[in-house]
Amino acid sequence: MYSTGLDWAGKVIERVTGGTLGEHVQQSICDPLGINSAQFYPVTREDLRPRLVDLNPQDPDAYARAVVGGSSDVQRRSQGDFGGHGLFMPAEDYVKVLHSLLANDGKLLKPGTVDDMFQDHLNQETNAGYQAARASPMGIFFRVGIDLETKTGHGLGGVVTLEDVDGWYGEGTMTWGGGLSLAWFIDRKNDLCGIGAVQPALPDFDGDTVAALKQTFCRDMYRKQAAWKEQQRAS
Structure with missing residues (x-):
């Protein structure tokens, strides 16, 4: 919390x-x-x-x-x-941190520590509280754009997906963000990471629009990756 x-x-x-x-x-x-x-x-x-x-x-x-x-x-x-x-x-520097963890290159943390970050660290008791929070009226902030039906846990840096999401996050993806500002993800299964940042001026902003913008970014990265892979196969 x-x-x-x-x-x-x-x-x-x-x-x-x-x-x-x-x-x-x-x-x-x-x-x-x-x-x-x-x-x-x-x-x-x-x-x-x-x-x-x-x-x-x-x-x-x-x-x-x-x-x-x-x-x-x-x-x-x-x-x-x-x-x-x-x-x-700047986002261009922030993504260097995400990429280092994605590559597990040892520059920031020991490889074993990075592996541990992406594990679900909730026990039975804490998971019950987490799932209740996800389903609550404030659940949008705990799900970070992930559907309530998708199985998730919590790693040492954010939400961790416990199953593949079709056309999107792979199992073991870690993500977190801010309600008014940014959203980041590190998907080691699909070798992809990214950060999307929105700068809404308070107090006059549309929260739903901000959330939609962040999700458009995250999902579009996967569409572009799929198109790039298809182009590589064709060439």
Whole structure:
């Protein structure tokens, strides 16, 4: 469930390493993948701030007011890097993280750790609560676009499919996303990963349209992959 757990996990990392969470992310994740365009909010790097999507002219300090909605006081009061606040990063760099996990290339994690991430880690008790959440009025946020009838569990990074979905996710696909922003997936069976990002300006946005856009992206990637494979066979 959503909580301050990621914030506290980041503080544990800072206590262990003696540095900031941002420094650790740069050293352990970004540097191995050649990424130099990531920073926790508020974005203060002068080379990055001009690249922010400008959704709110009333937010000249880039405190992500358009993303969090309403007041940006939570960002102004924050001191330091918080894992739960998220990280500014272009999609073209974000997908490098997904691809590293898809390829299981050892740059970020040991191969065995990556394999463990994609396993269903719910036991009988936690699975019952998870399935109830999926079927609840808030279930759309737990299913991440996956039909309620499809068997799913939960890995160490998101929802994991436990069966093939015809023309779409293969068994063992891990996916997660944000209700107002992005959706990502890593399908190791079909050798495909991707991220689709939508930047809706709060409070005037159509949630159904945003959800449909994300699903159009995810499914279209499979149509394009199938067309590419057919072209390769023909040539």
